[in-house]
Amino acid sequence: MFELSGVEHWYGTRQVLAVDAWRAAAGEAWLLAGPSGSGKSTLLHVLAGLTTPTRGRVVVAGTDLGALASGPRDRWRGRAIGIVPQRLHLVGALRVDDNLRLAQTLAGLPADDERIRAMLEAVQVGDLAHRFPRELSQGQAQRVAIARAVINRPALVLADEPTANLDDAHAAAALELLRAQAQEAGATLVVASHDARVRPLFAHVYTLSAREARAA
């Protein structure tokens, strides 16, 4: 599904990411583990084509990202990648259903109200379709963000610290929802987290080590 080899990323003389090799097959659920500052977010951005690594090869869903120019990469991202950002950010000016509709439009897909309704039902916020994000609780907003990430049936779903501010019960529920929805969409799932509680829930774990000591 995706394959990274010899990937390094540098900010000037400071190396922030090093991945020798990492392969994931379609439909797998991966935990991307590692302490803060180990480059988890950077690696997610590399997988999403938001950051072009200084060195190395990144192939996601059969596409070599290094070969794509900025514009085509944006279009590719809209179709192939679903992202649940760390701050669960929904577009505040738009109602919940319009947030999902926007994801469809930006991916170049026709608006599909039936799919939007079904997705909101699937993450149990079907009755909140016409609310504005500020009217939602954090848990509700996270469910909407998950629905938005999978609405276009992407090949790869990326989630950055989805359990950061949740208690044990909610953390487990959120992860379960992510896994179920990614599976339903047929997507590979990568969850970046330094939360020790989530580790037992994943069969596949890729661990980044701390980078502070490796400044060149």
Added chain:
Amino acid sequence: MGLTRLALAYARRRPLATALVVLLLAAGTAVVALTLLIARELESRLTRDAAGIDLVVGAKGSPLQLVLAGVFHVDVPPGNIPLSSVAQLRANPMIAQAIPLALGDSFRGFRLVGTEHALVAHYGASLASGAVWNKPMEAVLGSEVARASGLGVGGAFAGSHGLAEGGGEHGALPYHVTGVLAQTGTVLDRMVLTSVESVWAVHDAHHGAAGADKGHAHQAEANDGGAHATEGVPREVTMVLVRYASPLAAASLPRQINESTNLVAASPAYETARLLTIFGIGIDLLRAFAWMLIAASALMLFVALAQALDERRYDLAILRTLGASRLQVAWVLVAESVTLALAGALIGLVAAHAVAAFAGKLVPAAAPLAATAWAVHPEEVLVLGIALAAGILAALWPAWQAYRLDVAATLADT
């Protein structure tokens, strides 16, 4: 859920800033458009009133005053000329038509003009009711005079001494209304027409009756320059409207009159152009002020967008993760800016026309505005174009910032 709709959603999110920018822009645009409408109306009105009058010939004095008094009927005339000069002018082969005017009295602020029937034909007027005057002390009312006074055919009124309201009344010799003119959209609508002889008759009677207190009458005459002729003094008129027999007359006739006679010949076309230049300065100043308003609103738009950009940085990064390109993200800001700018400009233009229409209905002096209030001035398209440019300009820097947004850094910045 297109990006333009998203831009509008953002605009709705901050109603106060949005309303302020739109209002300021609307105000600026409205003033610019109003100056355009008023200038057009002024120019067309002056041109219409002066149409067909090649020359005004009157007593020595300022040519502008002569034209103002004789063509636009706003100033007092410089003085009188002997009746014999009318015949003299008519004998000149370069002159096709000469219409005498005898001014000096008024009725409720509207001017009483002693003249010939040719003046009615000159303005292309037709009678709405009744007939033209045929005997002394018969009068025909312009449409607005009839409307304002409520007088109709068969009515009678007394003229007042002087051109403004409040002069002493010539009550002894009332005028009888024989006809009312249809509206022409010219200064004729605000005139009362009668024969030159009526004006003489009124003043003969006035001076006969007021022989004891001559002081009063002549004090006034010194100011109003009326067509007054007492017994024994040759008959006079105030001025003569002249139409050339051929365009060639323009080259020599004015100089001939000015140099060889005791009269002044003034060209309405030339004096009107001079007048418009003077008005033009005021209108240009007003318009410059309005352009500054528009520039200020563009600046406000810029500030609002720059501020919004700070708040929306994370939103824009999210749009990028959803597949929006750099250009699309920049478009969100441009679309918002352009929409507000165009909305403001359109509201301003509509408001300007509405104000013109309203003023035309309420203010008699602006009445001709009512007819043309909704006619679109070609320059309004230019105003819209400039508003559009202002919208784009205001969004340029914020859009550039959005374009080069570092998505990964913004998302990581928690």
